[in-house]
Amino acid sequence: MLRFLVRRLLGVAAILLVVSLITFYLFFAASGEDSVVRLSCGKNCTPEMRETVRHNLGLTKPLLEQYWIFISGIFAGRNIGEKTCNFPCLGYSFANNQNVSHTVADRFPTTVSLAIGAVVLFMTLGIGLGILAAMRRGKKTDKVATGFALLSGSAPIYVLGPLFIYLFVQQLGWMDRPQYHQFTDDPFQWASGLLLPWICLMTIHMAMYVRLTRSTMVDVLSEDYVRTLKAKGLSGRSVYIKHAFRGALSPIVTVLGVDIGVLMSGTIITESTFSLHGIGMLAVTSVTDSDLPMMMGVVVIAASFTMLANLVVDLLYAVIDPRVRLS
Incomplete structure (x- = not known):
């Protein structure tokens, strides 16, 4: 029974990892950096604000590193700009800047x-x-x-x-x-x-x-x-x-x-x-x-x-x- 439970939990974790990877790729990588910055920054966005958003979201880093930061934040929390996002961190909303x-x-x-x-x-x-x-x-x-x-x-x-x-x-x-x-x-x-x-x-x-x-x-x-x-x-x-x-x-x-x-x-x-x-x-x-x-x-x-x-x-x-x- 215990062995079965451990196997099933490991299988669930693996599937959730794949789901999070596909979701991250579709919403961030496939959308394009400019689209993500525009959605986060809003209409009245200056070049300085765009650069700040790009830095806060970690868009300047390699894609795999961005995903690692996202997935590790779910289990350990992370810093997004000047904000501290505690466990489980799913980020901050682009619409109202609230913790997801x-x-x-x-x-x-x-x-x-x-x-x-x-x-x-x-x-x-x-x-x-x-x-x-x-x-x-x-x-x-x-x-x-x-x-x-x-x-x-x-x-x-x-x-x-x-x-x-x-x-x-x-x-x-x-x-x-x-x-x-x-x-x-x-x-x-x-x-x-x-x-x-x-x-x-x-x-x-x-x-x-x-x-x-x-x-x-x-x-x-x-x-x-x-x-x-x-x-x-x-x-x-x-x-x-x-x-x-x-x-x-x-x-x-x-x-x-x-x-x-x-x-x-x-x-x-x-x-x-x-x-x-x-x-x-x-x-x-x-x-x-x-x-x-x-x-x-x-x-x-x-x-x-x-x-x-x-x-x-x-x-x-x-x-x-x-x-x-x-x-």
């Missing part, structure tokens, strides 16, 4: 809150309906559950979001306009302010889990050991939940790991639709402002969450399925 790491940390709670609530809702309802459809395979309950899943997964978030706001907020007044509140300040306001985005994300993601849970459960229920358990007189609840569902969990966890990585990296369309200032909205503003350090920071953070989610999934395989040999 601090900006991402400020937006992170919104994205995490959005992801946690959505995952709880679409996993609970999606898996529940999938198990119910598998237990009632071929019957009306199965057709209603799969039909509802197909319908809910057909509408994109930029259609559901404005529709739900118009219906539940403006017309019926059942919900508050989506807004992020600190969980520690008021848990009820935190939940009520994000309930509508949670429902939208649940509606879209739930369809995959209903169909996936149903199909895997149907396959597992046809296995010989399940028929043996039924023949021994075990209750239906024990057969379906304790034994069959555990055998069907592996593909569900695989898809969940990908979804969590995407959600934690920032749900760009959802945050833009509901005007929530998370990592996804930060990615949009950094692109529109041509803010290279902020774009790089968001890409590195998104890649980190995706790799971490996949690492957790690999470790969970051993817990879910004893046949998996991590060694």
Whole structure:
């Protein structure tokens, strides 16, 4: 187990290193020195200011040395001109001159809150309906559950979001306009302010889990050991939940790991639709402002969450399925 974990951590580190190298090359080297200086300096930039920016960003140094300074700053911090950028240093924004790491940390709670609530809702309802459809395979309950899943997964978030706001907020007044509140300040306001985005994300993601849970459960229920358990007189609840569902969990966890990585990296369309200032909205503003350090920071953070989610999934395989040999 320990050897597997070390190997996976080394693999994650290597992939993140490659991602950071490609990102650095695309945003700085491929953009050209003049473009980087112009974006950092602004419109009213004198030759003296351009030279200062070039020196502060280390653009006068070789490309590999620039990358080494960038990657070492993430782990040990670095000096950028007269400023000290502490660990983990992702640079300073060209748009507002703010520390990129601090900006991402400020937006992170919104994205995490959005992801946690959505995952709880679409996993609970999606898996529940999938198990119910598998237990009632071929019957009306199965057709209603799969039909509802197909319908809910057909509408994109930029259609559901404005529709739900118009219906539940403006017309019926059942919900508050989506807004992020600190969980520690008021848990009820935190939940009520994000309930509508949670429902939208649940509606879209739930369809995959209903169909996936149903199909895997149907396959597992046809296995010989399940028929043996039924023949021994075990209750239906024990057969379906304790034994069959555990055998069907592996593909569900695989898809969940990908979804969590995407959600934690920032749900760009959802945050833009509901005007929530998370990592996804930060990615949009950094692109529109041509803010290279902020774009790089968001890409590195998104890649980190995706790799971490996949690492957790690999470790969970051993817990879910004893046949998996991590060694």
